[in-house]
Amino acid sequence: MPAITIPALGLMMGIASIVFGVIVMIFPKILNYLIGIYLIIIGVMAIIAYLNM
Secondary structure, three states, rough: OOOHHHHHHHHHHHHHOOOHHHHHHHHHHHHHHHHHHHHHHHHHHHHHHHHOO
């Protein structure tokens, strides 16, 4: 399995930000859950990228 590179991590963060932003605009009450999910996903990807160095 190829390592997640920093540019790929940035691309994934950008896509996730856009998707979550659109969802928040449609369903504003879901904001807390989306922020939590987003932070967990970014944290896990950052740890995986660090461990693969």
